[in-house]
Each structure stands twice: as C-alpha cells, then as structure tokens.
Amino acid sequence: MSTKNAIVRDATHRYLKERRESGESRGAFETEINRLGGTPRIQTQVRRGPAPAEVAAILGISETEETVIRARHMYNGDQLVQLADSYLPLDVAEAAGIENPDPGRGGIISRMAESGFAQTEIIEEVTQYPATQVEADAFGVEVESQLLQITHIGHTADGRAVEVTVHKPGPGWVLRFSTPLS
Template structure:
C-alpha cells in the first residue's frame, strides 16, 4: 500500500516512553506527526462527564459514574486529521493531574506512570463505522462513508483499565503493527 501523503500510525513504537517524549512531544500523536515531517497541533477540551455505555463497560464503571474526558481535535498543520476522546477514571485523573489541556511532555501516559498507574499493556480494536454528520463536517467526507475507529484500551500491571480512547482518524491513514514471533 502506498503511504505517500498518508499518516502512518506505527503501533510498534508509538507508546514507548522514549518515542512519546522525544523532542519535548506532548504524546504519541505529536511525536508521530513530527517524525513524519508534519506540523502537529492539538486542541483539547477537558471536562467531567459520563462515558458512553461501551466505554464505561470497558472501564468497569457504571454508565452514570463520572470520568475525565479529554476531547481532542488533532491537526497536521491546518488539516484536521483525527478526533480522539479519552476517558479516564476520576481517581486516576486526579492522581495524575490531567485535567488541564496541556498534559506535559509524553502526554497523559507519562503523567499516569508518574502517579503509579503505569500502562503495561495496550489493546487496540480497529473497526470501520459509517460516518456521522460530525465526521462528515470535520473531514469533508460523505455521511455514511466508512472510516476507521480505533478503541485504545490501556491496562496497568494489575489488569486495571486506566484509559479508554476512541480515535476517529480521517481518511488516508495507514495502521502499522508488528508482532514478535518468538
């Protein structure tokens, strides 16, 4: 597959501390876009609220329990390339101090690790979904066309889910994975 003008999301290394924090980056997205020669920018709105049913179930909380929600519009230059909503349990968010838009070098994963909630396993589920009006307006695509959704599920060593992020990348993304065979 041609990767010309594509954003290559490399799951092989994107969450490693040295990659997330390289060049004072504010997380995996910023480091990845810089590595590809782009100009990353993120607009973040932070609030408390309930998570969607599927996310609450993954977090192991009730649908009415509040989480910290970090809703992001992610850009390469002036081009919006991804929408991403992160849901974090209140106790984790409070301990990690991530209720400000700028979560600092390495992003919320680094803040969680510093607070004792180091992520040791990440599972990402990728599905196609029919675009709603929100994504159609954001990415300039037809309502109902198919885009990818990546649900990022982050676990600590004791198995607790401390973050669920629903990524909705726009068109022209390449997902790269590597699986050790031995």
Template sequence: MPSNIIGTNGITRDARSRYRQRAEGGAHGAFEAETKRAGGTPRAEVEVLRGTAPAEIATILGDDASDAVVIRQRRMYNGERLVQLADTYIPAFVAEAAPAVAQLDTGEGGIISRMADAGLSQTDVVEDVTQVPATADQAAALGVDDGELLLTITHTGRTESGQVVEVTRHVLGRGWTLRYGVPLA
C-alpha cells in the same frame, strides 16, 4: 525505516513504537512525536470536561465508570488538515492520582506519562480497529460523506494489575495506514 510517514498519500500510525517514543523531542504525546518525526506539523485543539462515558466505553471501564470521568476531546491536525478526532475517557481515580490528566497541556509525554508519574503505568494496551459509518458531525469535521466508513481505534490502557486507566476512541480521516508488528520468536 521511519516509524511514521506523512506523505501525499496519508499518515502511517506505527503501533510498534508510538507509546515508547511519545515524549521524543519534548513532544506532548504519541501523535505529536510521530507527526514531527515524519516532518509534519502537529497541533491539537483540546477540550477537557467531566461527564459520563458512553455505554460502550463505560462497559470497558467497568466499575470505574460509575463516577464522572474526565473526558479529553481532541481535534488533531497535521498543519491545517484535520486528520483525527480523539476522545479519551479517564476514570475519576486516575484523575485524582494524576491531576495533570485533566489539564489542557499535559506536558511532555502526554497523559500516559502523567499516569506513569503517579504509579499508574500502562503495561498492557489493546487496540480494537473497526470501521464505523461517519456521523454527520464527524463527516463535517473530517471532510467526508455522511455515513462513509471511517477507521476507528478503541485504545484501552491497563496497569500491571489489570486496572483500566484510559479508553480512547480515535476516529481517523481519510489517508491513514495502520502498522502493527507481531513478534514471532
């Protein structure tokens, strides 16, 4: 069974494999790899800046949010259709150890691979999925009604020692299916 399906009904985001196969076929991250695998045409518009994380994200980052963080703001498309807004917050110590995370093009495997190259492998990932009302900006970008409930995934990546090295807030447009697997044995 394919790990991601793009069809007329939408996109399936499969957490069972997306982080292990993020560099498949030379892809520059999980979204690109899974979209290509499903026959889609991924592209992203990326802006990188330094700034302060919003309060909710700063709480997750903990002490590492006291410095300016690297913020990667992405608009992610399948073909010409905007399907996701994703903002990633990276602590300053990570950007110092893995400077490529602050580049527009982070290379094969994306930022998670650049962190691993610098000895900051994510070994624990937690993703909280909620529904939040679309802001006016999100609604305009994603073609939904202002206040419409959107799926939001807050991805927190930690190293083996428990350091938070990334928090990404994914806001998904209409038509997504989230697939998770739970090992029973």
C-alpha cells in the same frame, strides 16, 4: 501500499516512553506528525461527565459515574486529521493531574506512569463505522462513508483499565502493526 502522503500510525513503537517523549513531544500523535515532517496541533477540551456505556463497561464503572473526558481535535497544520476522546476514571485523572489541557512531555500516559498508574498492556481494536454528519463535515467525506475507529484500552500491571481512548482518524491514515514471532 504507498505511505508517501499518509499519516503512519505505528502501533509497534508509538507508546514506548522514548517515542512518546521524543524532543518535547506531548504524546504519540505529536511525535508521529513531527517524524513525518508535519506540524502537529491539538485542541483539547477537558470536562467531567459519564462515559458511553461500552466505555464505562471497559473501565469497570457504572454508566452514571463521572470520568474525566479529554476531547481532542488533532491537526497536521490546518488540516483536521483525527478526533480522539479519552475517558479516564476520576481517581486516575486526579492522581495524574491530567485535567490540564496540556498534559506535558509524553502526554497523559507519562503522567499516569509517574503517579502509579503505568500502562503495561495496551489493546487496540480497529473497526469501521459510517461517518455521521459531524464527522463528514470535519473530514470532508460523504455521510455514511466508512471510516476507521480505533478503541485504545490501557491496562496497568494488575489488569485495571485506566484509559479508554476512541480515536477517529480521517481518510489517508496507514495503520502499522508488528508482532514478534519469537
């Protein structure tokens, strides 16, 4: 498959500290777009509120418990290329100081590591879903078009889920995975 004009999301290396913090990058997305020669831009809205039921279950909290929600519109230049909503337990978000829209070098994963919530395992589940009207308008596709959703779950060494991010990339992405065999 040609990746000439695609955004390549390389799960093999994207969350490594040296990759996330490359230059003055604010996280994996910014690093990837910079490596492709693009111009990353992120609009972030931070608020407190309950997580969707499936996210609350992963975080091990009740559906009514507040989380810190980082809702992002992610651009390459002027083109919206991804929507991403991160949900973090309040104690983690407060300890890491990540209610600021600018998470600093390396993004929220670096802030969590600095505050004792280092992610040692990441699980990402990729599914397809039909685009809603909002997503169709955002990405320039037809309603009900099949899009990808990547649910990212970050666990600490003791197995606690400290971050769930629901990534909704627009069309034209390539997802790359590598699994060591020995």
